[in-house]
Amino acid sequence: MTNAKEGEQGRVQGYAARVLENVARVLVGKEDVTRLALAGVLAGGHLLLEDAPGTGKTMLARALAASLGLGFRRVQFTPDLLPGDVTGVSVYRPATGEFEFVPGPIFTGLLLADEINRATPKTQSALLEAMGEGQVTESGVTHVLPQPFVVIATQNPIEHEGTYRLPEAQLDRFLLKLSVGYPTLEEEVRMLARLQGAHPIDTLGPVAGPADLLAARAAVQAVRVSDDLRRYMAALSARTRSHAQVALGGGPRASLALQGVAQALAALAGRGFVLPDDVKAAAPGVLAHRLTLRIEARLAGTRPEEVVADVLRQEPVPADPAAGGRLPGEHVPAGAAL
Template structure:
């Protein structure tokens, strides 16, 4: 049996993704695709960057996901005068005891919304690196762990907008996915106007799962089977980004790990215990595009990172060997 012949799920669709997707759809109209990918990023234990024009629903998606998953939610508006300690926390001197006490910042939460992250200075942006990469904050030489599950959902306007700072490569690489919410269609916008005529549904949105359920689902995602052929396929895709003539800096090993994790999460959402090439291909644009640094020739020719990923997917042969679901 080949990969292309495997179309039906091998198990029933997991309850958690179905509940969350249905709940978020009560708030966001016509955004099932981006919601599925965002949830896949959370299930894979990663962080998400939402890049789009103002007013497209980036913040609403973050709030709806946090509420649906039953996670604590905090929002930080990133501005040029924001300091690193405003995000991570600071040590405060207590005269009564003559000691310093660490006061945790808003990063100590379940979901941190870093709103308009590219309006803050690079120094403040970098305050998130340790937390996103290692799940901890170090202040004054003392390490403070962040309780799992911990997710950073950052929003940013396109870099062409005024008052923005381009996120450095090291920061971008910490985001598992970069997604675009996009404008609604005409019919979707009409439905949106009708739905939001009175009270916004986000205020009535309740959790449909618990943080413990999420942690359990994340463990199940890591157990989703991926064949050796698909692992080689992932590695080959990432390697092609480094060989592309329009790319100055391609994806590294973290990109391969991210692509594997998101593909496993998409398979899990589909109710399968194994990954298909379709899962890898669906995950690739969101996982790889923001990790590419293009040569100046590409920008002069109007070629973007998403187009490079499309060319990479088209050039790499898709595995067609026997599907490697869990072997007895």
């Protein structure tokens, strides 16, 4: 059983390596964020990429879609975008005298919601049901979305003009919020050299298919999580709620997200079990966007990522065998010290 599971994780590792290598042809020096993004997709979640314009958010989404072999649709969110422009509308057909549902761009494998915070909250909320339930309801009729279905949304920081802050419920639907970040000087030079001619995204082909993604997701779900690591993750979420600088902390969905991403990171590393290092690597992306800071903390310039780092510094990691106890299944010879 264990060998079989390790074999599955090995296949996930190989699958991930192909995808990461393919994306790296387009994005220079963004291996870490690409890895986290892929972990989010493997964990069955949706991603929110936030950063300044021109840092490669859209390119990361396009490269991931192309590499994963998913159907790809892009919606440029603008203030006048209506919910029906995303989900689809019912159109009256005079010939038949009936309304016919015309699916919107959301009926695809990977939807890029570009600059999502430029649309009104009403349109943003049109994505809620699709992201949470994998379905769209229009005129009282529910339409199931194809699987796998992934939303990658990008947004500019809310300090920029002409943006609407995503509501908490919407933010909570995103498994991870990632920041691509500016490249280093060397990376930018390499990027310039690589993009001097035709853009590689135009020729980027798939290295896997939707079925591979579904299989990889199943393998990720089988990654083992020990009981005390589950407690550790739940404790991290709870600690965000009791943190002095936090008005609204992470809920049970945050703990679930933490577990899913940690499992995916373990599978990406070819492991059949989660390490606390996986949890720590997942925590900033999973927790930070779910925190609402107190007003005094915001005024003091505290960022949610700093709160998460503080929580990680405070919460004890389950690492030692219990003092005087033993590990599950451990046989202590007679007379031996524990």
